[in-house]
Amino acid sequence: MVSPPPTAAQSQAAEAWLNELRRWLHLGRAGVIILVRDAQRARLRELAVLLDELEPGFVFTDDPALMLNQAPGSLVLFVLRREHLDSLNLNRPVFAQRSLRVVMWAEGELANQFKRYAPDLHDWASHFVRCPVGVPEFAVRGIEQGLRWWPGVAWTGAGLELALGQIPSAGEWLELDPTQGYSSLVEALQAEPRRGVIWRGVATATSLWRVRWAIAEARHAGKHVLDNPRIGAPGWFPVCSDQLELDEAVAQAGSLWDAAIAEFEPGAFARVKSDPETIERVGLLRAIGPELRTLHDSAVVDAWRRDLVRRMRSDPDPAERPWSRHEQAIFAALERTRKTWAERGRAAWAGFECEHWLRVGADAAQKTALLGWASRMGQHDIVERWKARWDLDFSPGSQSWANHEWGENSAAARALLRGPIDAPTIDEGVDALFAVGTNSGWEVPMTRRFVAMQLVVMGDHASPGLRELMDEVMRSAADQLGIHDPQFLVIARLLGLAAGAYVTPNLALIYLDDPARVAKTRRYPLLVGADLEVSVVLTMLGRFEGARAQFEDARAAAVDDSDPDIEAFERFHQLTRAALGQPALDENLAWRPGAGEGLFDAIDEHGRRLLRARLMQLGNLVEDQD
Numbered sequence: 001m002v003s004p005p006p007t008a009a010q011s012q013a014a015e016a017w018l019n020e021l022r023r024w025l026h027l028g029r030a031g032v033i034i035l036v037r038d039a040q041r042a043r044l045r046e047l048a049v050l051l052d053e054l055e056p057g058f059v060f061t062d063d064p065a066l067m068l069n070q071a072p073g074s075l076v077l078f079v080l081r082r083e084h085l086d087s088l089n090l091n092r093p094v095f096a097q098r099s100l101r102v103v104m105w106a107e108g109e110l111a112n113q114f115k116r117y118a119p120d121l122h123d124w125a126s127h128f129v130r131c132p133v134g135v136p137e138f139a140v141r142g143i144e145q146g147l148r149w150w151p152g153v154a155w156t157g158a159g160l161e162l163a164l165g166q167i168p169s170a171g172e173w174l175e176l177d178p179t180q181g182y183s184s185l186v187e188a189l190q191a192e193p194r195r196g197v198i199w200r201g202v203a204t205a206t207s208l209w210r211v212r213w214a215i216a217e218a219r220h221a222g223k224h225v226l227d228n229p230r231i232g233a234p235g236w237f238p239v240c241s242d243q244l245e246l247d248e249a250v251a252q253a254g255s256l257w258d259a260a261i262a263e264f265e266p267g268a269f270a271r272v273k274s275d276p277e278t279i280e281r282v283g284l285l286r287a288i289g290p291e292l293r294t295l296h297d298s299a300v301v302d303a304w305r306r307d308l309v310r311r312m313r314s315d316p317d318p319a320e321r322p323w324s325r326h327e328q329a330i331f332a333a334l335e336r337t338r339k340t341w342a343e344r345g346r347a348a349w350a351g352f353e354c355e356h357w358l359r360v361g362a363d364a365a366q367k368t369a370l371l372g373w374a375s376r377m378g379q380h381d382i383v384e385r386w387k388a389r390w391d392l393d394f395s396p397g398s399q400s401w402a403n404h405e406w407g408e409n410s411a412a413a414r415a416l417l418r419g420p421i422d423a424p425t426i427d428e429g430v431d432a433l434f435a436v437g438t439n440s441g442w443e444v445p446m447t448r449r450f451v452a453m454q455l456v457v458m459g460d461h462a463s464p465g466l467r468e469l470m471d472e473v474m475r476s477a478a479d480q481l482g483i484h485d486p487q488f489l490v491i492a493r494l495l496g497l498a499a500g501a502y503v504t505p506n507l508a509l510i511y512l513d514d515p516a517r518v519a520k521t522r523r524y525p526l527l528v529g530a531d532l533e534v535s536v537v538l539t540m541l542g543r544f545e546g547a548r549a550q551f552e553d554a555r556a557a558a559v560d561d562s563d564p565d566i567e568a569f570e571r572f573h574q575l576t577r578a579a580l581g582q583p584a585l586d587e588n589l590a591w592r593p594g595a596g597e598g599l600f601d602a603i604d605e606h607g608r609r610l611l612r613a614r615l616m617q618l619g620n621l622v623e624d625q626d
Helices: 008-027 041-054 064-068 082-090 092-097 110-117 119-124 137-146 160-165 182-191 205-218 246-253 256-261 276-283 290-295 299-314 325-335 339-343 347-352 354-360 364-376 380-390 411-418 423-439 445-460 466-481 486-502 505-519 530-540 544-560 566-579 598-618
Strands: 032-039 059-061 075-079 101-107 127-130 153-156 173-176 196-200 224-227 237-240
Touching: 008 032, 008 041, 008 101, 008 127, 032 041, 032 110, 032 119, 041 075, 041 101, 041 256, 059 064, 059 256, 064 075, 064 082, 082 092, 082 110, 082 119, 092 119, 101 110, 110 119, 137 153, 137 160, 137 237, 137 290, 160 196, 160 224, 173 182, 182 205, 182 380, 205 224, 205 354, 246 256, 276 290, 276 299, 299 325, 325 466, 364 380, 423 445, 423 466, 445 466, 445 486, 445 598, 466 486, 466 505, 486 505, 486 530, 486 598, 505 530, 530 544, 530 566, 530 598, 544 566, 566 598
Parallel strands: 032 101, 032 127, 059 075, 075 101, 153 224, 153 237, 173 196, 196 224
Antiparallel strands: none
């Protein structure tokens, strides 16, 4: 499928709304109310710039009192909020008395709410302008810069097609799904050897490797973009079109004008520093936003990367701290034409540079290692074709991980969960966990499941090393993935559930806070429901009002997502309501009104039990019922 650039009609529509606004403001010099419907925050800067051209010093505010106190004939850009509607409707005569020229900015459903909750003022609006969809300019600049990087861009957020359409050299793009037949992927790439490709549906490590293998086998020379991958993509240039909420942006910028001019870009008002930590973040492509754009091509980051390459050449397999996935990916990006790379023996290294192995596999041993990796990834069609091409005698091994998200409930897992487990066995499990996390990656489904299993085993056996293990896993995953990677947040979520079930709710809240915040965006399936879990932790901490509000906010989304535990959360939060002095307890709960101190014991017991159940569920750890 080919994704065309925006048509001339679409480009004209993007300018027509501003021309329409300009015309109505010119005709409404004696006072006018213009409502911008379906307002897109990505378009607010161009509107503010237009109004500043028409009347320098115009009023830009979200404060109704400030707007209504302006001098007669003032031009105002007013950011509408739901809580303003009643008062604006009551004070509508002021608009006429002062002949105000007001452009009302209504995002989302606010235009419809305006008609419902301020019907009289809505009738006074003389013109309605529909805002076209948009993408922030900072995202366009980011993808333009990222397309110069190999292997390509990992795009997050909305507006990818719009951004590509604003890059003259981008041209038309193929759209491919890495889960479709592998041979068809290779054929599609070979048919268009230089056309750019948008990859949709990259949701697992296997699908990302299929992208890399297909590009390599087809010897494709075009540009590549991952559209909202649901896993971490080390080595791909990260670009995000997400914008800050209005209040958060204004708090950072100091004014609506400054926030709009910066397009509500996260990090826009942070000072970009060339300190060692920032240089490392940018050098490994962990940064995002202005920091990455400013420093990515700088001499200091280039020198840092060259030094990294030198160190990795001299010590490819350090004993103290193995090279992280980000470091390996950067090395692969910079060394992809060197034959020495194919001599690296560890599985993670082989996976990152599968292209090079496919193209130049130097000897039979290296080719066999490559086919072994493909076999373990479940890419049997690749194995058969390259085995025939190289005329190798190769027998596929067992498939370690590939086509499942969380793994299967094996006999070994059941034995561990059934117990009892002695200390040496727990220590062996810890060693194995870090070997898998370090070599295969903390984002690999098998590793995530291993984390959940080890936490449950150590928690159920009251192992004194649990807290230390949690800290070490957190540090290792952060070092490998970066703290902003959604896959790191999945690990943090597992640790948070274990902390709530076995350690303290205070520690659980520290781990779960960021996963819950990102879960509210509903963009990452492996984080969905973390906001429900935080509501339990808040109740366990005695923060009952906050817990109730958190649960009520999360409940509707949980029902939409068909969360299997929603009824368990409902029952638990009857304890929250009891702590707030409200009635309606489930008769099956252990605590009853009048039981005194038993309420807090029941909260702790039921909370820990529910969080442990969630940890088991996310780790696909099904206990025997016998």
